[in-house]
Amino acid sequence: MSEVKNFLYVNRKAPHGTIYALESLEVVLIGAAFEQDVALAFLDDGVFQLVKGWDTSELGVKNFQPAYTALGDYDISKIYVERESLEERGLSEDDLLELTYEDEDDDWAEKSSIRIVSREEMAQIMRDADVILSF
Amino acid sequence: MPANNKKRRGCIVKQQLAGDEPVKLGIVVLEGPYQHEAADTAYNFAVAALEKGHEIFRIFFYHDGVNNATRLMVPPQDDRHIQQRWSELAEKHNLDLVVCVAAAQRRGIMDEEEQKRHGKDANNIAPGFRISGLGQLIEAGIQCDRLVFFGD
Numbered sequence: 001m002s003e004v005k006n007f008l009y010v011n012r013k014a015p016h017g018t019i020y021a022l023e024s025l026e027v028v029l030i031g032a033a034f035e036q037d038v039a040l041a042f043l044d045d046g047v048f049q050l051v052k053g054w055d056t057s058e059l060g061v062k063n064f065q066p067a068y069t070a071l072g073d074y075d076i077s078k079i080y081v082e083r084e085s086l087e088e089r090g091l092s093e094d095d096l097l098e099l100t101y102e103d104e105d106d107d108w109a110e111k112s113s114i115r116i117v118s119r120e121e122m123a124q125i126m127r128d129a130d131v132i133l134s135f
Numbered sequence: 136m137p138a139n140n141k142k143r144r145g146c147i148v149k150q151q152l153a154g155d156e157p158v159k160l161g162i163v164v165l166e167g168p169y170q171h172e173a174a175d176t177a178y179n180f181a182v183a184a185l186e187k188g189h190e191i192f193r194i195f196f197y198h199d200g201v202n203n204a205t206r207l208m209v210p211p212q213d214d215r216h217i218q219q220r221w222s223e224l225a226e227k228h229n230l231d232l233v234v235c236v237a238a239a240q241r242r243g244i245m246d247e248e249e250q251k252r253h254g255k256d257a258n259n260i261a262p263g264f265r266i267s268g269l270g271q272l273i274e275a276g277i278q279c280d281r282l283v284f285f286g287d
Binding site for chain 1 (some may be wrong): 237269274276277284
């Protein structure tokens with residue numbers, strides 16, 4: 001287990017209606033302890049996971065959105081969101097949570113973790129990953 | 136991480152997959168039995184990989200996939216028995232079938248230890264399966280040449 005691999009978690013499903021998003025997040029949080037190079041990708045309905053202002057009070061499920069904002073504390077600084085998926089759903093970057101991390105190479109400056117990428121770029125990100133965990 | 140190392144490893148894996156060199160595989164089953172074909176395709180993939188001489192490091196059951204591990208399923212006699220199929224494959228090839236503990240707890244998949252811990256009156260885990268943590272999935276990602284997901 002000496003070599004660091006690039007792990008890419010691919011999130012393609014809406015946050016509610018099924019358990020995929022919640023249980024995917026549980027893997028990400030556990031996986032953070034393994035000191036691999038971790039990135040998250042959000043595409044298709046998965047972009048809804050990052051839309052701010054969830055209100056789950058009438059769904060009868062726990063609001064786990066705060067866990068996304070904690071990702072920076074787990075040293076997760078690369079969160080790729082597919083532009084086409086946002087546009088197809090009438091969303092823009094302004095609708096998304098502010099997710100940040102502290103850059104240790106830049107005097108711990110707080111920076112945005114979110115990188116809006118095109119579908120073509122997302123394909124390249126997937127090609128470059130060593131391990132793709134698709135939820 | 137040095138980019139050269141990464142590229143080199145990527146090439147090795149591609150060569151292995153292109154030829155008949157055996158690779159080390161991790162398999163992840165995300166869907167329940169009978170409800171979804173993923174449990175069948177994962178099984179068929181595992182059988183085919185073993186026939187080709189590949190190594191299966193671990194099969195990890197997550198989401199509703201944990202329901203593959205209940206020995207209480209009773210499908211009609213003229214249908215495949217998905218749990219028995221897994222258990223027999225595990226015994227024949229000494230496979231490591233791991234059920235995620237957090238996903239199992241939500242869905243009532245229990246071994247004897249979990250039964251005691253939660254004060255339940257029964258357990259239902261099938262032979263060949265064991266309950267463990269999500270770290271086993273990450274470890275499979277680190278150790279395997281390929282981690283293959285079966286699900287929606």
